Amino acid sequence: MLEFEFSEKDLNFECTGWRDLANIEETLTKFDRALFEKWREISNNGILMYKLDDLEGRCIGDRYKFQLQLNPERVKKRKGPTISQINIPFDPNRFHFGKVRQEEILFKIKDNLIIINIYPLDIGHVLLVPSIDRQLPQSLNDSAVLFGVECLLLSGHPGCTVGFNSLGALASVNHLHMHMWFVRGQLPISSVEVREIEGTTLSMGDVTKDDYVVRLVAFQMINNDVNKFVELITASAQYLQKKEIAHNIILVKGSNFSKNGNTIRAFVWPRQSILGEPKNPINHFVAVAEVAGHVTVYNEEFYRTAKEELMSESIREPAFEDKVFDEIRNGLVNTVKKIL
Structure with missing residues (x-):
């Protein structure tokens, strides 16, 4: 199994934005090049469930x-996925990533694996599987969030995005994992207006319906402090997990809250659960990529004719009413303030 090693100097804190981009090839790091090379090698061996x-x-x-x-x-x-609740113990008898074929693995980083997604959104779409031997259920912890943040920082690609779907928010496997993929254009979430929450030392903010299609809770990395950033995201995810609230979490490169520089942003979307076996959508699912603004469309007519307002309405379908969201949001703020 190929191992990828890195040091802190390999972490790309500059977070090059799309506007600063002359040639995307110039932004690619050794991590990007190794990932794309291995991804193409694996995909050429007929591993994918469909041709990209x-x-x-x-x-x-x-x-x-x-x-x-x-x-x-x-x-x-x-x-x-067929999901009955948000918190379900890991079941070794069901499919998990320890059962994937060796040829699906791109490489190992410490005790974490990067695995090709055989149902890819696009070229380079992989699964980040932290601490694979621990056989953890789909619930974020600090080491998992750290792995996701490090992978994002190892990439120089401005469209590199890391996302997490909880159970009930369209996670398809109850084995701790995140998605990482590369978007071909700037996502709206990378520059959306974020309104700082008082008393959170610029670390936490609100995305309102005046500024985006759904309400979100946002975080930003300050002064390259990876550990604090990870701690805040983890605390938020675990709060939602304990409350049995489905959620999607997005990590993306973008502008800081003040819009005077670039950083890593994180967005947390508490949402209504989808329990039982979801029906195949006519047009698209609403999971982590979609709430970020990257929508994979399955219906060609819808793809050709979709307007922004219609797309917005479909993304809003799993959103909580304001009163419910306010209660959850306030719980997250109180949780974070205890840490800061």
Whole structure:
């Protein structure tokens, strides 16, 4: 098994934005090059459940600028998860990532694995599986969040994105994992307005419905303090997990809250649960990529004709009403303030 080693000097804190980009090849790091090279090698061996030819994509709208991609094969091949609740113990008898074939593994980083996603959104889509031998259920801990943040910082690609789906928020496997993929254009979430929450030392903010399609709780890395950033995200995820609240979490490169520099942003979306076996959508799922503004569309007619407002309405479907969101948001703020 190929091992990838890195040191702190390999972490890319500059977080190059799309506006600063002349040639995307110039931003790629040794991590990016190793990942894409191994990903293509594996995909050429017939591992993927469908071929990723030249995916068609377009940007819609003037307000949010959603990034759409047409990929009807993904919904045909991918089985939706059957989830009865948010907290479920790990079951070694069900599918888990310890059962994947060796040829699906790109490389190992310490005790973590990077595995090709056989149902990819796009070229380079992988699964980050932290502490694989511990056989942990789909509930974030500090070492998992740290692994996700480190992978994001190892990449120089401005579209590198890390995402987490809890059970009930369209996670398909109850074995701790995150997604990492590379978007071909700027996501709206990378520059959306974030309003600082008083008393959180610029670390935490609100994304309101005045500024984005759904309300979100946001975090930013300050002064390259990875450990504090990880601690805040982990505390938020564990609060939601204990409350049995489904959630999606996005890590992305973007502007800081003051819009005077770049950093790593994190967005937490507490949302309504999808329990039982979800039906295949007519147009698209609403999971971590979609709430970030990267929407894989399965219906060609919808892809051709979709307008921003219609897309916004479909992404809002799992959102809580304001009163419920306020209660959850206040619980997250109180949790974070105890740490700061």
